[in-house]
Amino acid sequence: MERERNLRILVAKPGLDGHDRGARVIARAFRDAGFEVIYTGCHQTPEQIVSTAIQEDVDMIGLSILSGAHTYSFPRILELLKENSAEDITVIGGGIFPLEDIPKLKAMGIKEIFEPGAKLQEITAWVGENVKPREGIGA
Amino acid sequence: MNIAEQIVAGDVRATARLLRDIDDQIPSARDILKELYPHTGKAHVVGFTGSPGVGKSTLVDQIALRYRQDGLTVGILAVDPTSPFTGGAILGDRIRMQRHFLDSGVFIRSLATRGHFGGLTRSTNDMINVLDAMGKDMILVETVGVGQDEVEIANSAHTTVLVTVPGMGDEVQAIKAGIMEIGNIFVVNKADREGSRKTVRELRTLIELGLRRRVENGWEPLIVETEALKGRGLEELYSDIQKHREYLRANPQQLNEVLWKRARNQFVEALRDQTLRTILDRLNNRGVSLDALIKMIMNKEADPYSLVHEILNEELR
Numbered sequence: 001m002e003r004e005r006n007l008r009i010l011v012a013k014p015g016l017d018g019h020d021r022g023a024r025v026i027a028r029a030f031r032d033a034g035f036e037v038i039y040t041g042c043h044q045t046p047e048q049i050v051s052t053a054i055q056e057d058v059d060m061i062g063l064s065i066l067s068g069a070h071t072y073s074f075p076r077i078l079e080l081l082k083e084n085s086a087e088d089i090t091v092i093g094g095g096i097f098p099l100e101d102i103p104k105l106k107a108m109g110i111k112e113i114f115e116p117g118a119k120l121q122e123i124t125a126w127v128g129e130n131v132k133p134r135e136g137i138g139a
Numbered sequence: 140m141n142i143a144e145q146i147v148a149g150d151v152r153a154t155a156r157l158l159r160d161i162d163d164q165i166p167s168a169r170d171i172l173k174e175l176y177p178h179t180g181k182a183h184v185v186g187f188t189g190s191p192g193v194g195k196s197t198l199v200d201q202i203a204l205r206y207r208q209d210g211l212t213v214g215i216l217a218v219d220p221t222s223p224f225t226g227g228a229i230l231g232d233r234i235r236m237q238r239h240f241l242d243s244g245v246f247i248r249s250l251a252t253r254g255h256f257g258g259l260t261r262s263t264n265d266m267i268n269v270l271d272a273m274g275k276d277m278i279l280v281e282t283v284g285v286g287q288d289e290v291e292i293a294n295s296a297h298t299t300v301l302v303t304v305p306g307m308g309d310e311v312q313a314i315k316a317g318i319m320e321i322g323n324i325f326v327v328n329k330a331d332r333e334g335s336r337k338t339v340r341e342l343r344t345l346i347e348l349g350l351r352r353r354v355e356n357g358w359e360p361l362i363v364e365t366e367a368l369k370g371r372g373l374e375e376l377y378s379d380i381q382k383h384r385e386y387l388r389a390n391p392q393q394l395n396e397v398l399w400k401r402a403r404n405q406f407v408e409a410l411r412d413q414t415l416r417t418i419l420d421r422l423n424n425r426g427v428s429l430d431a432l433i434k435m436i437m438n439k440e441a442d443p444y445s446l447v448h449e450i451l452n453e454e455l456r
Contacts, residue, residue: 005163006163006226008159030227032225033225033227034225035227036230037229037230038230039229040240041234044237045241047241048240048241052233055155055248056247057155133163134159136166
């Protein structure tokens, strides 16, 4: 019998900008795609984001950012995930990034970056294909 | 250390993963729950229920802060609804609880109601047990705030807090049926709004009307006005919860009733879920499709009662 398995996704907004329209729209799109979305609001530090991701046992973290703070927050989040042996959690980003930063972010372990103009369908389809609910921990 | 031992030692990752496995109904989760059960029974479970938007998350956030000041550790389970159309959910209760994110003494888990696929319920009781075994002193459960959940929480919690707000008019009327009986403490939140006193009076009248039946229990439900955002009334709510806890301690018969209710609820739930799961799995293994059975019933080629009868005869021989 088919088990009920939902992808769990944390949509988080690191940094100081308070414009979370994009984050809310993507949270809603993920919900409509059948995912469980944990949404925590603006102004999150990397420490708060990783702590939440672990307590909520998410499969993916989607980071929304417009402020340019990604150069600090993205690597810090990846580092903290590693420290907590949680590097199996997929991390993606969405928002505004200088073009030259994108390959750097991907090289450090951000799985995908979505820029303005990316279609919601495109993003949810990417997640559905690339992120799977993890296996049970076993007895 | 195996997973159960890690959880008893307070490991956050192991706890988080087991909660996921319980939610996803992975069979091995049961084996870990078996190991954890002897470690449960120490936490005090407080359920917060009431309509959406009355301020349950904010109250839970504030009261958790108060328990932290006492040095008590806190586990929070916050439930939000699953979309019946897509199966997805937005779980936003954490927005009000940000100050606890970096406190290792607070564990917060957001839960979706999910679809109860095949009639199975997602077991809040199992999750409470995990947080209890993990060593949390206080477990705060915030219900989704609609429907059956509101009454069910009283079977899981030691103390049930019913939250309402002024000026909802028919709200108090709606509370009357059934729900009135489960509240040990009533909170009128957003008490700065007009009509707060009136709501308190109405609640008091309803409690007194229902009291004749309850007076032998010795616990008269308390009413407290709060403004959760500003922290007003929180000290009083905190002390009311303490009072109820002490009341249970001082009245073994009442405490026993609560413990009995919880144990029975857990057993019946486990029995129902595992029986159903086993039978559905066996049908699946025999190549019987659930969808085909449902279709027969829908098309009136069979009735549900005969089908169940047949299946039980076959599977429970």
